[in-house]
Amino acid sequence: MNGKVLLVEDDDSVREALVSIIEEHGLNVQAYSSAAQFLESFKPSAKSEVIVLDMKMPAMTGLELQSKLAEMQAHIPIIFISGQSHKEEIIQGLKHGASDFLLKPFKFEDLLFSIDKCLKLDLDYKQIKNKHDLLTPREKEVFEELVNGQLLKAIAIKWDVSESVVKLHKSNIMQKLQIETLQDLTRISIALKSHQ
Incomplete structure (x- = not known):
């Protein structure tokens, strides 16, 4: 190590x-x-x-x-x-x-x-934070909404955008964080919050 x-x-x-x-x-x-x-x-x-x-x-x-x-x-x-x-x-x-x-x-x-x-x-933690820092401000907002259990449709209605825009943000988030599931998203959120 x-x-x-x-x-x-x-x-x-x-x-x-x-x-x-x-x-x-x-x-x-x-x-x-x-x-x-x-x-x-x-x-x-x-x-x-x-x-x-x-x-x-x-x-x-x-x-x-x-x-x-x-x-x-x-x-x-x-x-x-x-x-x-x-x-x-x-x-x-x-x-x-x-x-x-x-x-x-x-x-x-x-x-x-x-x-x-x-x-x-x-x-x-530092590896996770470095990846999270790559997210744009809007992607960080979508990240938080997804972690809080919001559906893509609900996020789209809240922000008055099409669902496809939110899907694109979600896709970018998953790619930048190098994860595949919402469970991984939650794990990353917990790791980040544990150091706040």
Whole structure:
């Protein structure tokens, strides 16, 4: 699995150990000692990424960084790691979209398994989003109508166009997204919404 691991951990010894383990697993790692340092150099990538994020850090906590990334609309999977977190913090992190939570000391295999899973999810999402971005504004509207169960005839009446025009939009959508069924359309819609 190609991809990049963005590690944010303020404990030097833990950070160095994790970098070593992740690199041995064959992955590229960029390590940061604070959330502020991470934000200074952060640029979303077209390649698959995952953030391994310490929840308890001075100045800016992992939860605060997660919130900042949400404001920036940076939809990257986050794996929280922590030695001491309250249940409420864990729930808050997961509720706001974190992919996993590991309590220190955790097994390295568990972290590597979670990283691989997140990189695959991020790659799938980015491939779907790239295809969805190819749709014209009108095709995106038809996409939403179809996902919401509207029939072609109903869409045509709503927009005061012929059904053949709507059929053409639908055909273009299916071609650009490289899918064949309405079930595939729904699957793509769910994948896109899960990262909003």
